[in-house]
Amino acid sequence: MSHAPFIWAAYLIGVVVLLWCAVAPLVKRRSITRDIRRLIQIEERSVDSNT
């Protein structure tokens, strides 16, 4: 039995899982930053309309 498919599969799964685990917080940060900027814009608009 060739061991190569088992070795490649193990490393491929390892890379995918650890890469996903590293990228997930970056994606979340981008969406949170967008939310905060939107919140600031809404607040600034409401301040402008009140003055």
Place this chain on the structure above:
Amino acid sequence: MNTTKKSKPRKNPVVMFIHKMGSPPWFYNFTGKFIPWLWLIFGALTIWGLYLGLVKAPADYQQGESVRIMYLHVPAAWMSLLIYSAMAVMGFIALVWRIRIMEILTMASAPIGAAFTIVTLTAGSLWGRPTWGTYWVWDARLTSELVLLFLYLGVIGLYNSIDEPRKAARAACLLALVGAVNLPIIHYSVKWWNTLHQGSSISLLGGSSIDASMLWPLLIMAVAGKFYYAANLLTRARVTLLEQDMRKGWVREILKEKN
């Protein structure tokens, strides 16, 4: 006449540093400086470790080429235990001293620990098929490692099921602390029970039964895992701080500075 001057009590720099780390803006700015370096060191060590493990190290005289899975499986297994231990310690500190950063760090550790446990189980399973002739057996070591994955998922699930983040973190910290009882079971399972999983080949006190050509890539990959954890943990903690403090001034100042 008394000539002795009363000097101000000097504050311990370590205590001062811990106090500073408790401040969200300081933590955010301070850790942000290190994260790129941690990723860089992780990348360099991983390339070096994989080169030694996959190219330079010989095949095992019994396991053949499948021994190369060990350079992923063993460091991942060590990380799964280390991260849970760190979670238990940080969770204890968070519960006793109510330090918010500790709650955040404990919760940020759980997905990373779960990822390493998934890698451990899948790599071990793919090693088991050519070596043992099966992907899985309900062996004490394998089962207790699977329980560890369920503990990580339980901590993540409990944290996400409660709306108020601090209350959620405290409940999940308690679960992390209780689950620590599984750690010695995993470690000693190969000694306490008659298992198919092999015993430890590496001993800190000498007497390792592994050749240096295989030991070095294993140790390098293990150190690389620590840098991955540190970089990922700090990244996740910073994101959680931004999310929880999005209505606070310091977050807005940081975003304005970036514009």
